[in-house]
Amino acid sequence: MELEIIELSERKARFVLSGVSAAFANALRRSITSEVPILAIDDVNIYDNTSVLFDEQLALRLGLIPLKADTTKYVSPQECKCEGQGCPLCQVSLTLSAEGPKVMYSGDMISTDPDVRPAEATVPIVELKEKHKVVIEAIARLGTGRSHSKWQAGIASGYKNMPAITVGECDQCGECIKACPRDILELNGNKVEVVDIIDCSICRLCEEACDMNAIKVSEDPESFVMTFETSGSTTAAELAVQAAGSIKKRAEQLGEILETL
């Protein structure tokens, strides 16, 4: 297996994964969206709410605010020694108290753990008018995207086969260049060249435009261009490592089960 990183920022990654099957690429995609645990608000105690939002709407909005945290400090309630009763190992409390007139933002939440905070401080929760008041305690717990989208660490995760383009005997008419919606073909001297093969969508419009059957588009069955973003709860690099680790752990668990049969 080979890995070539094309783009890596705090919240986005794009890389070419070669020498693997489509099943493995898909397992990695699913692991990125569903198997990496992150913290999200799971319970809300509402002590006062005279805002225009119902309690349920307020709780829903809070649940969808991505929380940045060092998740290695926490365990899921199902695995915790407290057996789901709730303790500092499996949950963290965030309080929110505000009075109008003002817009209440995610950054107004005060966490009992300074390492747990909203990934963005400027997510608007509700606009409080004169005399409106909200007093809330929110409880965040670990979970995965498999059980609810609020725990989805990776978003916009997808892959495509690595494209391959060859150009044979050609009269340089330029029709394929005009047909390409991605503008990745160009005439260089008397040759048609591909500027950025990774951007090719394998739409094959260039093939259709060529009367000479000179240009051929194919895809490598064992090489994939993968892209994903994070919700902000973790970095793209951490997410990729944890997603791969989750596949390994589950494969080991499967091996252990098979050995007992």
Ligand code: SF4
């Ligand atoms: S397959 Fe589509 S995107 Fe790729 S080079 Fe041909 S026209 Fe452009």
Ligand code: SF4
């Ligand atoms: S359309 Fe065919 S013949 Fe014309 S430039 Fe492209 S590859 Fe060459």
Ligand SMILES: [Zn+2]
């Ligand atoms: Zn606990």
